[in-house]
Amino acid sequence: MSVSSQTMEAIIEQKSNRISWKTIWNYNTGIIATKVMQTRTCYISTMNRSEMPTFAALVRVAAERRNLINLGRPSRRITFVTNGLVSNLSSYGAHVFSMCSGLPTYRAQEVQVLLGLVLNPALADQHQQTEVSKKISIGGAYQILTINRKWLVASIEQKSNHGSWKTIWNYDTGFMATKVLPERACYLSIMNRTEMPSFDALPQLAADIRNQNHPRAPTKEITFTLVRRIIRDLGSYGPDIFYTCRGLSTYVAYQVQGPEFSLGSCIKLDALQYLALTYCHNDNSV
Structure with a gap:
C-alpha cells in the first residue's frame, strides 16, 4: 500500500x-x-x-x-x-x-x-434501473439481473465454481448474446419474444425468486443449434453485446424445434428459473 x-x-x-x-x-x-x-x-x-x-x-x-x-x-x-x-x-x-x-x-x-438478494431500492422506485443478485443453487452459484430501462437492455449473469455465463437481451434491437466462460465462446441469436419474458416482467421474476424457499425448474425452454461464423461488425449489435463478446469465438445460434434435428453436445443455462437456454453444437454445421 x-x-x-x-x-x-x-x-x-x-x-x-x-x-x-x-x-x-x-x-x-x-x-x-x-x-x-x-x-x-x-x-x-x-x-x-x-x-x-x-x-x-x-x-x-x-x-x-x-x-x-x-x-x-x-x-x-x-x-x-x-x-x-x-x-x-x-x-x-x-x-x-x-x-x-x-x-x-x-x-x-x-x-x-x-437475505441473499442485492437490490437497489432507489433505482427500482424511480423505474430507471433495477439490479438484483440472488443465490439460486446450493453449489454457490448466484445470478445478477441488470435492467437498463433507457436502452431496453437486460443482462443476466451467473457466477459459480462449476461454470459462469452471461446473457444479454436487447429488447430494442431484438438481438440476444450469451457468453459462456468455460468455452470462451459467445452465441448470437434473434430473441423469441413469444417464449421469453417481456421487458416489464423481469423485475417481478426477480421478486418471485426471492420469495421461493427452494429452486424450481424453468417453465420454458429455447433450444439453439450453433453455426461458427465470423461476425465482421460486432459493434452493430450494440455496446453491451460488443463488450461481452469481443475477443471470443463467436457463433450464430438458430432456434430449432422438434426431435427431427440431430444435435450434438449441448449446454443448458437456467435464466431466472424461468427460461432455459439450450445451445447445441451441430457436428454438420460447426
Whole structure:
C-alpha cells in the first residue's frame, strides 16, 4: 500500500496466482477505482466514507496488518453492482486514467444486501434501473439481473465454481448474446419474444425468486443449434453485446424445434428459473 498526503490518495495492490487487483482510493474527490487483472476490467464507484477507513487511519491499519501472521476475515464489506460503461475516463484523474486506460471500465454502484438478494431500492422506485443478485443453487452459484430501462437492455449473469455465463437481451434491437466462460465462446441469436419474458416482467421474476424457499425448474425452454461464423461488425449489435463478446469465438445460434434435428453436445443455462437456454453444437454445421 502507498499513501500520498499531497494528493490524498491511497493505492492498494495485491498480486497472487489466484487473483491480482489494484484499487485507488481518492479521498479528495471521493472516487474509488479498482482494476482486476484476471478479467482485464476496471470499476469506478463513489466512496462510502462511513464504511471505509479514514485517510489518517490507513497508515496505522497497514502497520497492524504487517504484524499479523493470519489476516483473518475483513471486518467490513461493501457490495457493488455495475451500472453502465464509463464514457469519460480522463475526468477521474491521471492515476485512474493511467490504470484503467484501454480496459472496459464500468460504473459500480453500492447496493444493500438482504437475505441473499442485492437490490437497489432507489433505482427500482424511480423505474430507471433495477439490479438484483440472488443465490439460486446450493453449489454457490448466484445470478445478477441488470435492467437498463433507457436502452431496453437486460443482462443476466451467473457466477459459480462449476461454470459462469452471461446473457444479454436487447429488447430494442431484438438481438440476444450469451457468453459462456468455460468455452470462451459467445452465441448470437434473434430473441423469441413469444417464449421469453417481456421487458416489464423481469423485475417481478426477480421478486418471485426471492420469495421461493427452494429452486424450481424453468417453465420454458429455447433450444439453439450453433453455426461458427465470423461476425465482421460486432459493434452493430450494440455496446453491451460488443463488450461481452469481443475477443471470443463467436457463433450464430438458430432456434430449432422438434426431435427431427440431430444435435450434438449441448449446454443448458437456467435464466431466472424461468427460461432455459439450450445451445447445441451441430457436428454438420460447426
